Amino acid sequence: MIEVKSVNINTYRDDAKYNILYDLSLDVIEGEILGVAGESGSGKSVFAKYLLGLNDSNLILNGGELIVDKKIIVSVDDYKEIRGKTISMIFQDAASALNPTFTIGSQLIDTIMLHNPLMDKKEARIKAISCLREVEIDYPEDRLDSCPHQLSGGMSQRVMIALALATEPKYLIADESTTALDKLIERQILDLLLKLNKERKLTIIFISHDLSILESMCDRVAILYAGELMEIVDRDNMVSNKFSHPYTRALRDCVPRITRETLPSTFRLKTINGQIEQNDKAMEGRCVFTNRCTQATDECIKSKPKFNGKFKCVNPIKIA
Numbered sequence: 001m002i003e004v005k006s007v008n009i010n011t012y013r014d015d016a017k018y019n020i021l022y023d024l025s026l027d028v029i030e031g032e033i034l035g036v037a038g039e040s041g042s043g044k045s046v047f048a049k050y051l052l053g054l055n056d057s058n059l060i061l062n063g064g065e066l067i068v069d070k071k072i073i074v075s076v077d078d079y080k081e082i083r084g085k086t087i088s089m090i091f092q093d094a095a096s097a098l099n100p101t102f103t104i105g106s107q108l109i110d111t112i113m114l115h116n117p118l119m120d121k122k123e124a125r126i127k128a129i130s131c132l133r134e135v136e137i138d139y140p141e142d143r144l145d146s147c148p149h150q151l152s153g154g155m156s157q158r159v160m161i162a163l164a165l166a167t168e169p170k171y172l173i174a175d176e177s178t179t180a181l182d183k184l185i186e187r188q189i190l191d192l193l194l195k196l197n198k199e200r201k202l203t204i205i206f207i208s209h210d211l212s213i214l215e216s217m218c219d220r221v222a223i224l225y226a227g228e229l230m231e232i233v234d235r236d237n238m239v240s241n242k243f244s245h246p247y248t249r250a251l252r253d254c255v256p257r258i259t260r261e262t263l264p265s266t267f268r269l270k271t272i273n274g275q276i277e278q279n280d281k282a283m284e285g286r287c288v289f290t291n292r293c294t295q296a297t298d299e300c301i302k303s304k305p306k307f308n309g310k311f312k313c314v315n316p317i318k319i320a
């Protein structure tokens with residue numbers, strides 16, 4: 001299990017402090033697929049990189065705790081111990097995450113040997129082939145000699161997943177990892193991740209701004225806004241509209257549900273009015289979503305709502 005407790009990450013500009021993640025507590029339960037949703041700039045990638053200790057040095061950690069499988073992660077060495085071995089990550093742009101100058105085989109074999117110092121090259125090659133087979137790459141022996149530029153987008157993504165899994169991690173973070181793919185290939189990669197979750201018991205933190213994909217993939221979805229956790233919703237409750245936070249509803253309303261009736265010329269994609277505001281000192285005494293919220297009242301700017309284990313809102317949607 002990964003436990004994140006009251007994490008604050010700040011950046012400082014012109015003597016002012018900005019909250020990039022604010023009082024964020026979120027657990028990842030073993031075996032689940034946890035979705036992380038939110039508009040661009042809501043802090044999804046900063047959260048993912050925090051789990052791996054990979055954030056830029058101008059993002060300052062001001063308190064909070066990260067516990068991975070009961071071990072408190074504090075130092076650079078603690079992070080080195082879990083990065084890759086316990087938690088791996090795949091990114092949006094697989095082609096640029098792979099090294100263009102080395103073959104797929106050498107990248108896989110090097111990774112495997114680095115994590116298994118007692119393994120010789122022949123054994124590592126056999127494992128590399130089995131990794132490619134696991135991510136359903138055809139003719140894996142032949143593919144070992146391919147360079148990244150010879151692969152299609154979907155195949156590059158599969159190779160990146162194989163590289164991430166070569167070290168046998170327990171947790172995989174997928175940050176917008178299918179966003180750049182066409183819909184058909186995207187579905188194949190999503191199905192592959194679902195298979196790995198089921199068969200390998202791989203716990204997945206699946207980051208996306210696309211709620212419809214999250215609904216189809218995840219056991220629970222965490223909704224982030226301006227670096228704050230607004231709500232956690234189980235998949236069934238998400239699908240049946242049983243959530244409490246007006247921001248969750250606003251996000252969900254933006255998912256196009258195109259039918260014959262909605263398709264005529266009057267059809268418009270919905271958006272949320274306004275933009276995410278800077279989460280600065282002033283926001284620490286009020287709800288950060290107020291200015292865009294359809295349910296905001298005076299109470300929302302009197303104090304910061306507390307997260308009650310499910311959502312953070314003083315004027316939630318009444319669930320029927």
Ligand SMILES: Nc1ncnc2c1ncn2[C@@H]1O[C@H](COP(=O)(O)OP(=O)(O)OP(=O)(O)O)[C@@H](O)[C@H]1O
Nearest residue numbers: 011020039040041042043044045046047056058209
């Ligand atoms: N190194 C940095 N210095 C200053 N601000 C940063 C830095 N990295 C990220 N931020 C800010 O932190 C906020 C969250 O960024 P993040 O990349 O986590 O968003 P995101 O939810 O992943 O967005 P997207 O959907 O576009 O990937 C943004 O306002 C961003 O500008």
Ligand SMILES: [Mg+2]
Nearest residue numbers: 044045046176
């Ligand atoms: Mg991001």
